[in-house]
Structures are given as C-alpha cells and as structure tokens.
Amino acid sequence: MSRIGKAIIKIPAGTSVDYKDNVVTIKGKNGELSQPLTRGISLKIEDGQLTVERPSDDKEHRALHGLYRALINNMVTGVSEGFSKKLELVGVGYRASNQGQKLELSLGFSHQVVIEFPEEIKVETLTEKGKNPIITLTSHDKHLLGMACAKIRSLRKPEPYKGKGVKFVGEEIRRKAGKSA
Numbered sequence: 001m002s003r004i005g006k007a008i009i010k011i012p013a014g015t016s017v018d019y020k021d022n023v024v025t026i027k028g029k030n031g032e033l034s035q036p037l038t039r040g041i042s043l044k045i046e047d048g049q050l051t052v053e054r055p056s057d058d059k060e061h062r063a064l065h066g067l068y069r070a071l072i073n074n075m076v077t078g079v080s081e082g083f084s085k086k087l088e089l090v091g092v093g094y095r096a097s098n099q100g101q102k103l104e105l106s107l108g109f110s111h112q113v114v115i116e117f118p119e120e121i122k123v124e125t126l127t128e129k130g131k132n133p134i135i136t137l138t139s140h141d142k143h144l145l146g147m148a149c150a151k152i153r154s155l156r157k158p159e160p161y162k163g164k165g166v167k168f169v170g171e172e173i174r175r176k177a178g179k180s181a
Contacts, residue, residue: 005065009050009073012080017050021045024072026085028079031120035075041068050076055139078140085149087135089155091164095126096133103135109164121148134169 011017015028024043025034037043040055041064052069054061077083089096095106103123105113117123117137121144123137135152139145149168158165158178167173 003066005052005054005062005069007069008020009052009076010152011048011050011070011076013044015076015080017043017045017076019045019161024075026072026075026079028076028140030079030082033075035068035071036109038067039064041065043072078142081138082138083142083145084136084138085117085145086169087137087152088137088167088169089133089135090158090167091162094133094156094164095127096135097127098123098125098135103152105155113155115152117148118144119146 012028015026018027020026022037023034024037025032040061041057042053044053047161050072052065052072054065054168070180089105089107091108093106093108097104101117101119101121103115103117103125105115107113120139120141122138124138126134126136137145137148139148152165153168156165158167158171158173161172161178163175
C-alpha cells in the first residue's frame with residue numbers, strides 16, 4: 001500500500017466535497033477547485049473524511065493512488081487555508097512594485113518586466129530601505145502559484161558567484177569562489 005495514498009484526508013468545517021462523473025469538486029471559503037480522476041481511482045466520503053481508493057496493485061495504480069491523494073489534499077488545504085510563497089530580489093537596483101494584478105520588475109535589463117497574474121493569485125510587494133525587495137504571492141491553487149513563482153524566478157535565476165537574482169525567501173544558494181589571483 002502507498003503510505004501517502006492510504007492516508008485519510010480530513011475535511012475541515014466550511015468545506016464541501018462533491019464527487020460525480022469521476023470529477024471531484026471542492027468548495028471552501030477561499031474558492032473552488034476541481035480535478036478529474038482517471039484510470040479507476042475512486043473516492044469514498046464519509047464522516048467528514050475522504051479516502052482515495054485504487055482498483056488493483058498494478059504499478060500504475062499504485063503511482064496514481066499517491067498522486068491523486070496528494071492533489072486532493074492540496075485542494076482541500078488551498079480552499080480552506082490557502083498557500084503563500086515569498087520571493088526575494090537580491091541585487092543592486094533590483095526593484096519590484098505592483099498595481100493590482102500587475103507586477104513590475106526592474107532586474108537589471110534595459111527595460112522593465114511587467115507580468116500580469118490571473119485573479120486567483122494575489123500579489124503584494126514590500127520594499128524597505130536597506131533590505132531586499134520581497135514579493136508575496138498568495139492563492140488557493142498550489143499548482144498555479146508554483147507556476148507563477150517559477151515564471152518570476154526564471155527571469156533572473158540566482159547566480160553562484162555574487163548570489164544576485166530572484167530567489168525564494170530562505171533558499172540557500174550554493175556559492176562558488178571567484179578567480180584566484
């Protein structure tokens with residue numbers, strides 16, 4: 001048995017789960033998410049708990065068992081609590097500002113980089129004197145949030161010599177020694 005797949009998902013108060021035609025829809029205070037289930041994976045909902053079941057012990061079914069359990073757990077957590085990621089801009093002259101859903105970045109290019117996010121993602125920027133600018137992204141959809149963070153980070157990945165670039169808060173950058181004279 002998959003350790004992840006057989007774990008029970010607790011449904012918090014104020015969250016409803018609907019399962020029909022192999023599509024699970026979860027509604028909560030932060031929004032609504034749905035996920036189609038394939039290849040025989042099914043759900044059992046009883047007493048405020050959700051269990052993911054598989055039809056056999058085939059290798060494919062075992063892999064999908066844990067995958068769908070993790071996806072559904074992330075959906076339940078997202079609509080009830082939400083997810084948040086923080087990015088830090090490290091470098092001289094690197095700036096970030098936002099107006100609504102538009103994020104404007106100054107990353108050392110000859111032009112400003114403007115990214116517009118969907119309504120599901122909330123964008124905040126924090127700039128304090130003497131500290132690196134911080135971008136905070138919040139959403140109920142973990143997948144969409146991860147893609148947005150990866151897009152911002154791909155604009156200027158942290159380099160190993162000076163550590164300049166866009167990195168996650170708390171991320172350790174492996175540093176290299178420079179030229180030895």
